[in-house]
Amino acid sequence: MKEQDLFYLLALQRIEGVGDIMAKKLLTHFGTAEAVFNTKASQLAAIDGVGAVLLKNLRDKSVFEKATQELEFIKANEINAVYFLDEEYPERLKHCIDGPLLLFASGIINLKNRRIISIVGTRQITSYGTEFCRKLIEDLAPLDPIIVSGFAYGVDIVAHQLAMEHNLQTIGVVAHGLNQIYPKTHKKYVSKVEQNGGFMTEFWSSSNPDKENFVKRNRIVAGMAEATIVIESAERGGSLITANMANDYNRDVFAVPGRVTDKYSQGCNNLIKTQKANVLTSAADLIYILNWDIQKETKPVQKQLFVSLDEDEQKVYDYLLKTGKELMDIIALRCDFPIYKISGMLLNMELKGVIRPLPGKLFEAI
Incomplete structure (x- = not known):
């Protein structure tokens, strides 16, 4: 992560009233933490949950001094600051709505x-x-x-x-x-x-x-x-x-x-x-x-022929063919579907005989 990006993320964390959920909402709308600070009040006010108090807090310049101090500590102690969209961020924690915006690791x-x-x-x-x-x-x-x-x-x-x-x-x-x-x-x-x-x-x-x-x-x-x-x-x-x-x-x-x-x-x-x-x-x-028994052999299942999959189902099926066993929430993330939609889709595909559920909330293509 670039030092400048980390600086503004730290500053955003110090804004009173901005927790992990609100921070992610703002970042989703404006792209970067720096953009949040540079956005007009009228645009910020259009975001659900941003009221007059939070708008005022977002103009608090004292957070930059605090962010500078923490950034110096991170650099001096070779701390690894991991953003919630970074590859090093714990994959499953990405799917928790209240997961931390940043993790600090040694x-x-x-x-x-x-x-x-x-x-x-x-x-x-x-x-x-x-x-x-x-x-x-x-x-x-x-x-x-x-x-x-x-x-x-x-x-x-x-x-x-x-x-x-x-x-x-x-x-x-x-x-x-x-x-x-x-x-x-x-x-x-x-x-x-x-x-x-x-x-x-x-x-x-x-x-x-x-x-x-x-x-x-x-x-x-x-x-x-x-x-x-x-x-x-x-x-x-x-x-x-x-x-x-x-x-x-x-x-x-x-x-x-x-x-x-x-x-x-x-x-x-x-x-x-x-x-x-x-x-x-x-x-x-x-x-x-958890289906961790890597020694376990399963009998091959004959795939149903001439099954009709819609475009979304085909996308999920191709993903599972490529990756093998996968968790439902990770399938949703990688295939860019909301979790409520993927659950129904997986059930339909199971009924069509092209995927099967496994212990540990996993699914695999047949």
Whole structure:
């Protein structure tokens, strides 16, 4: 990204009343953040949600000074600022309407064509949770997934450590700027994490690990992954918020069952009981539901002859022939169709016998 483009994006972020959704709306209409600042008030006012207060805020020149300071921090510390339309931006997070406009990253992160799972849970992890996590990551290691978590106490740091033990890429999504580490006792892991992945955040260097930031952080953990796994959780906890966000984003959620008398199994058991999560008893459950079993052979299916596809259906079919298995929301993005239209189209194509659904909300051409 050009430095000038980043400067204006940072300035746009500092405008009071401009969140991620509004920023994307403005950028969609005007193309660049610089253009937003240079657009006449009458044109801005025509955008839904832009009222008198926001118009006034968009003329606040003090945001440029703040943007300059943050840009200097980014350059001085070799932070990678990733725009939500950039190739390096997490693909699945692009489909979350409230996904961050910018992500700031450190380390060596490569998300391209990779399986990504988030592992979350209580900060008071038990020996049962630790051993389950150990076995899970050990069994998943041959499939080389990226392990995402929040770098907190308990399940988070155990997941990061086990990922590194098996030479898997791991990403810590933090609730503060990259000029600090929370909790401070985890500073000893920073260098190794950055050698085996790195850190991501949406927060500026001026942001501290305030309570509300952790909830915002959780949507990144949920949104960037193919699936979210809850290892252990009490009846209430931040990991349950992450699981609910993953459900809202139409992601698969898994929970490890435990004894009904165990405090840190109550949250997982409730997720399973209310059908908000799949039961996870081993890596095999996740591999099957996400269709990760690369050794599995499927019998070829004879394609129906002389099927009539309309122009839009043909576009989707050709895309699936070229790419193989793909998620519905990514099909919608790549073929430039709204999600409500693609769901009906895929159903019609399935009935015509030219595509088939797979576990993990995937589709493939027959």
